[in-house]
Every structure is written in C-alpha cells, then in structure tokens.
Amino acid sequence: MKSKIFSLLIIALLFISCQGQTSKEFQTVDVKTYSEKLNATLDPQLIDVRTPEEYAVDKINDAKNINWNGDNFVSEVEKLDKSKPIFVYCKVGGRSAQAAEKLLELGFKQVYNLDGGIMKWNAAGMQEATATAYVGMTVSDYQKLITSNKKVLINFSAVWCAPCKKMKPYLLKMQEEMKENIKIVRLDADENKSLMESMNLDELPVLIIYENGKETWRNMGFISENDLKKHL
DSSP states (O other), rough: HHHHHHHHHHHHHHHHHHHHHHHOOEEEEEEHHHHHHHEEEEOOOEOOOOOHHHHHHHTTTOEOOOTTTOOOHHHHHHSSSSOOOOEOSSSSHHHHHHHHHHHHHOSSSOOOETTTTHHHHHHOOOOOOOEEOOOOOOOHHHHHOOOOOSSSEEEEEEEOHHHHHHHHHHHHHHHHHHHEEEEEEEEETTTTTHHHHHHTTTTSSSEEEEEETTTEEEEEEEEOOOHHHOOO
C-alpha cells in the first residue's frame, strides 16, 4: 500500500514539474511597455527579425537585424547573452512571436515581443524609429486615386501577410468582375510605408471603401469574400 502511495506521489511531482516547464512563455507587450523596458535595460539586446530589405527602410534605433527567415538566425542569436533580456520585433508581430518562441527553446530567460510590431511603434509616434525619405505614394496622389465617379475599394496588403495571401485570389477576381461599377486598387504596404503612417494604419490587411472621395467603410484584418460583397 505504501509503495502505491509513494508511486502516485512521484507521478504527481513529475506532472507538476512538467507543467512548470511548459508554462514558460515570452512576453508580448504593447508599445509603451516595450519602450519603457528597453529604456530601463542597460545595453539592451534589440533584434529586428525582418528581412534586410525591410530593415533598410525603417528600424528602431540600435536594433540588430537577424532575419527570422534567413539561414543563420540560430547561429547569430547564439552569440548573444542568454542571461540578459532580449527584445524582438517585426512588421506586425507574427514573425517576432515565432522568433521569441525559438529564443526560449535556445535558453534565453527574458524575451519581449513587440505587440503589433514596428507598424504599431511608428503609429504611436515613437521618436526612436528611424526612416529614410518619403516612401511610396504621396497623400496628394492617394486623394486623386480615391476621387472617382465609381465606388472605390482600396486594399493595403503585403507579400508576407498570411491573411493578405488568403484574400488575394478573390480580390483579383472581383477586380475584374466588378470593374464597370467598382474601382478596386491593391497597394503594397511596404512600398507605401509613408502613406500607411500618415493614415495611422497599423494592421494588415486593410480594406477601405470610398464614395465620391469620402470614406464610408473600413475593415482591418481578414474578411471573407461573401462578407466583403455585402458592403459593396
């Protein structure tokens, strides 16, 4: 009887131990918290996990570029100090969340992921963000684009955005089928970064409907073809 009780106790302890090991998580924090923690950390390890091309357009000051989708992510982060906090970010937070998970697996103790990525960071007007000259379509050109005697549907998307990829086929189909009555325009968010910032767009995909140059409807995130057609 005692041996059975002892065995059950051991199993219970092992279960609790396993639970404790799997509960370890990185922290996804908002822009304000992320900034405060960065400023409070001496020589912070700040990693931009986007592509070198994205990094060249804009970045948070002092960030090191280690491409999550590159061939040397693990070998590069292994050079960092695992006992110190590490901060990661990408465009909207998806890739950096995957990178943060990997960093925990590699033994990093404190991992902070920027919620909403650099899009949220820039939209919040953080001064630490650096950027090149105006990128893409100007606000003036955009106003000309949406001024039409037809209803206008603007779609902001990006090649790396999973929901954007899912919506692309039906948007291209609608673009052709509805061209007599609706003007559908797809704009790449990365190629029109300055326009995105001026419009305070901090998520993808984005759909905006205009009538006579005035916005009548907006959707952030995935929407099905049938649901979109209800608004058109």
